[in-house]
Amino acid sequence: MNHTPKKNPFSGDRRSHPEEFPGCIPYLCASVLICGRPHQLCLALGKLLAILHAMLPMYSTVNYLKKCLAPLLGTALAIAGAQPSAWAADATNQTAAAKPADTNEVAVITTTEGTMVAQFWTDAAPKTIANFKKLASSGFYDGTCFHRVIRGFMIQGGDPLTKDPAAESRWGTGGPGYTIAAEFNAHSHVRGVLSMARMPGDVNSASCQFFICHGSPTQLDHQYTTFGKLIKGDDVLEKIATTPTHPPDRPDKRMGIISIKIVPAQSLQ
16 A cells, blocks of 8 residues: 655655745745845845755755745845835834934033033024034134123123134134024023124124123024023123123133033933
């Protein structure tokens, strides 16, 4: 009596016939690739090769890859090549998942009279704040000073020319070599508010110089760009704003800006 055993896809006789290896795996890999999930494809291929290595001798594995898997993957690659957006989206999603969320940052203004800390109004003046952070992070403000001080009004600084005492006659005219557009907003000029200085008659001439309000000059609203406010160091503001001055509003004693650092707000807690 002849007995023909049922074919078992995992039986030993399959080792000599790799072309009969279950055909669903190539289609599975191809579908994963076409769906635009390259990282999942790599996992699928890794598992497939592990199975082949465990079940088939080396020559059979090679034959299987040549006869069954390679043509289907070639077709899948051709289809996927016509859909670069899926690959790009997947890469973007992976990058976004790995990138930590943006943190709330503040400016730590260290002066010869003490330290002030300012928060930013990112919703009100994003380009102005980005420019300020860029300059501060590059050390642009380090070694400058508050060259114009008017009690009850404001203290002004940020001019790179103030790094050189010999250039005092030109203090207030320096800049980074470019200007930025105004970003007027609903935040009013009150004590402790940071705002951008500019040239008279040109609202889009701000660049690096800024001032901190000592009083509440609300008449400047919608004429100068406010972008933040002190959350620490009001006593330092008071000390600088009330220092003795001489024309043209120059402090008798140098009110130095040692550094301005941009740091995560939580680092100060």
